[in-house]
Amino acid sequence: MRLRYLTLVAVAFFSAFPLYYSVVVASRHNSALAEVPPPLLPGGNLLANVSRVFDTVPFALALLNSFVVAGSIAVAVMFFSTLAGFAFAKLRFRGRDILLLITVATMMVPALLGSIPLYMLMVKLEWTGTMYALVVPALVNAFGVFFMTQFLSRALPTELLEAGRVDGCTTWKLFWHVVLPVARPAAAVLGMLTFMSAWNDYFWPLVVLQPDNPTVQVALSTLASGYVNDYVLGLAGTAVGTLPLVLVFVLFGKQIIGGIMQGAVKG
Amino acid sequence: MSALPLAVPRRRGRGVRHTLDVRVSPYAYVAPFFLLFCAFGLFPLVYTAWVSLHEWTLLEEEQTFVGLDNFATLLTDGYFWNAAFNTLSIGVLSTAPQLLLAIWLAHLLNRPMRFQTLFRVSLLLPNVTSVVAVVVIFSQLFGRDYGVINWVLSWFGAGAIDWAAGTATSHVALSTMIMWRWTGYNALIFLAAMQAVPKELYEAATLDGASSFTQLRRITVPMIRPTIVFVVIVSTIGAMQIIAEPLLFGASSGVGGGAVSGGPDRQYQTLALFVYEQGFTKFDFGYASAASWLMFLAVVLVAGINFLLTRRLKGGLG
Numbered sequence: 001m002r003l004r005y006l007t008l009v010a011v012a013f014f015s016a017f018p019l020y021y022s023v024v025v026a027s028r029h030n031s032a033l034a035e036v037p038p039p040l041l042p043g044g045n046l047l048a049n050v051s052r053v054f055d056t057v058p059f060a061l062a063l064l065n066s067f068v069v070a071g072s073i074a075v076a077v078m079f080f081s082t083l084a085g086f087a088f089a090k091l092r093f094r095g096r097d098i099l100l101l102i103t104v105a106t107m108m109v110p111a112l113l114g115s116i117p118l119y120m121l122m123v124k125l126e127w128t129g130t131m132y133a134l135v136v137p138a139l140v141n142a143f144g145v146f147f148m149t150q151f152l153s154r155a156l157p158t159e160l161l162e163a164g165r166v167d168g169c170t171t172w173k174l175f176w177h178v179v180l181p182v183a184r185p186a187a188a189v190l191g192m193l194t195f196m197s198a199w200n201d202y203f204w205p206l207v208v209l210q211p212d213n214p215t216v217q218v219a220l221s222t223l224a225s226g227y228v229n230d231y232v233l234g235l236a237g238t239a240v241g242t243l244p245l246v247l248v249f250v251l252f253g254k255q256i257i258g259g260i261m262q263g264a265v266k267g
Numbered sequence: 268m269s270a271l272p273l274a275v276p277r278r279r280g281r282g283v284r285h286t287l288d289v290r291v292s293p294y295a296y297v298a299p300f301f302l303l304f305c306a307f308g309l310f311p312l313v314y315t316a317w318v319s320l321h322e323w324t325l326l327e328e329e330q331t332f333v334g335l336d337n338f339a340t341l342l343t344d345g346y347f348w349n350a351a352f353n354t355l356s357i358g359v360l361s362t363a364p365q366l367l368l369a370i371w372l373a374h375l376l377n378r379p380m381r382f383q384t385l386f387r388v389s390l391l392l393p394n395v396t397s398v399v400a401v402v403v404i405f406s407q408l409f410g411r412d413y414g415v416i417n418w419v420l421s422w423f424g425a426g427a428i429d430w431a432a433g434t435a436t437s438h439v440a441l442s443t444m445i446m447w448r449w450t451g452y453n454a455l456i457f458l459a460a461m462q463a464v465p466k467e468l469y470e471a472a473t474l475d476g477a478s479s480f481t482q483l484r485r486i487t488v489p490m491i492r493p494t495i496v497f498v499v500i501v502s503t504i505g506a507m508q509i510i511a512e513p514l515l516f517g518a519s520s521g522v523g524g525g526a527v528s529g530g531p532d533r534q535y536q537t538l539a540l541f542v543y544e545q546g547f548t549k550f551d552f553g554y555a556s557a558a559s560w561l562m563f564l565a566v567v568l569v570a571g572i573n574f575l576l577t578r579r580l581k582g583g584l585g
Contacts, residue, residue: 004375004378004380005380007375008372008375008376008386011372011386011389011390011451012385012386012389012390014447015389015390015392015393015447015451016389016392018393018401018404018405018408018447019392019393019396019404021404021407021408021415022400022403022404022407025407033407033413034412034413035413036413036418037418038413038414038415038418080299080300083296083297083299084296084297084299084300086296087293087296087297088297091292091293091296092293093290093293093294096293099297099301103300106304106308108500108504109308109312110504110507110508110562110563110566111508112508112510112539112542112559112562113311113312113315113559113560113562113563114307114308114310114311114312114314114315114559115311115542115546115559116311116315116318116542116546116552116555116556116559117310117311117312117314117315117318117556118307118311119546119547120314120552121307121310121311136307137303137306137307139299139303140299140300140303141300142300142304145297145300170288171288171289171292171293171296172288172292175296196395199397200395200396200397200398200399202397202398202399202511203510203511207547216397217397217398217399220397220399220400220403221399221515221518224399224402224403224406224515224518225515225518225526231406231407231410234403234407235403235404235407238399238400238403238404241397241399241400242396242397242400245395245396245397246392246395246396249388249391249392249395250388253384253387253388253391254384254388256391257384257387257388257391257455260391260452260455260456260459261455261456261458261459261462262459
């Protein structure tokens with residue numbers, strides 16, 4: 001019994017320590033890093049280091065870009081996934097089951113495989129260097145559709161839809177007035193998950209964006225790779241780029257975790 | 268899943284529109300996903316195969332058809348096999364201990380206890396951290412001269428380990444980052460499955476005097492096997508595509524030799540990073556596409572083997 005708590009406390013410590021330590025380093029001078037033993041408490045230099053980050057890379061632009069990209073992707077995914085989830089969960093149409101199966105199967109395709117032609121496509125569309133290249137391919141995804149299908153088939157009472165039909169509602173009106181209100185809690189969780197993964201996305205933005213118009217992750221990698229010995233700078237940027245998300249997560253963690261676990265139950 | 272009745276009696280005149288609405292609109296609702304997938308998922312996938320059969324670079328206007336030449340060259344390319352070995356090594360090192368640890372943690376959490384939410388939030392915290400942040404932070408922790416990890420190890424008499432320099436040490440460092448980021452996430456997935464296991468099974472086992480570990484082995488693992496299979500497959504697919512960690516590790520650990528090569532001796536260049544190097548720094552699209560397809564075959568092969576292995580998982584883990 002005591003061993004269980006002890007183990008979990010240890011795991012919680014190892015989960016949190018690297019994040020804590022990044023703040024320690026980010027609030028120090030580079031010279032402090034050469035001390036033995038290494039500094040284990042935060043210093044007073046955080047703000048100075050953060051302002052150095054903003055001087056070195058276009059970090060304000062990066063934050064703005066990331067907010068716009070992750071925000072629009074999250075809203076679009078919430079909307080389109082609820083729409084498709086409603087159709088898959090509650091409407092009857094030919095080929096429904098096979099289409100749902102295909103949707104789930106696409107989750108297994110390694111995303112990296114098509115990255116070269118996808119890049120060529122972006123060059124053709126002249127979207128390289130712009131946020132379109134990030135937003136448009138991500139407007140809806142299989143996970144979101146599946147997630148909302150699962151939720152709506154459980155949470156949306158069929159009688160409610162039938163009553164709406166009898167009152168003469170079109171399918172679209174049903175969606176707007178009956179489905180959306182019911183879907184709201186799950187859609188909110190999906191939105192948060194999507195926002196976080198879009199915010200953290202690194203590989204694709206690195207491929208299609210230029211360093212002068214980056215997202216947060218691309219700007220962070222520029223910081224980390226351009227100034228090899230300036231760990232303080234890299235970690236100050238990391239702190240600014242990560243902490244907003246960590247805060248959101250700590251505030252809404254319970255709901256987000258509930259969402260992840262709900263999405264998982266299906267075996 | 269229940270469905271709406273197709274027809275509800277209604278006034279004439281609105282009949283056609285109603286039929287259209289009921290029969291056709293569902294397709295419109297699922298269409299955005301399929302359109303997007305065809306354009307940005309399926310098309311690039313198929314086109315990769317086409318490109319792989321050509322001598323195709325960014326700079327040249329003309330693309331010559333070369334059949335399977337790119338594949339033949341790849342199979343004799345030492346760097347390709349090196350990357351394949353590294354992928355497998357890092358994949359095993361990061362995935363196997365991670366999943367065992369995740370199952371055990373889920374088992375520990377699968378009981379009413381205080382601070383349940385706090386523990387869950389802290390488990391998932393690493394997963395909220397971006398991969399860039401993870402590598403930047405861990406490159407510092409794994410630093411040769413002033414890193415915290417070497418400092419702790421020095422208590423036990425270890426010398427200053429140059430983590431990024433060696434093949435084995437760099438694989439351990441990268442696997443640690445991957446494990447740190449994903450163990451908690453997978454533990455929560457396992458926990459979700461465990462909560463669906465009927466409590467009476469555990470009560471009966473406790474009455475019979477079965478230890479907690481025996482219960483985990485004899486009840487939990489067999490009962491959540493579908494979830495284990497699912498997580499193993501997803502983790503395998505993920506592990507075969509590791510790219511951001513080695514790419515950033517090369518850049519931020521300061522070992523030099525260029526980030527895309529995965530260290531000066533290519534000691535931690537993965538397959539995905541090899542594809543990236545060929546495609547996006549040498550702009551040799553044909554060669555990179557061929558490598559993508561071989562990588563895809565490897566993913567299918569390894570995922571298939573793991574599927575068969577985990578499905579045979581019976582009463583115990585060992």
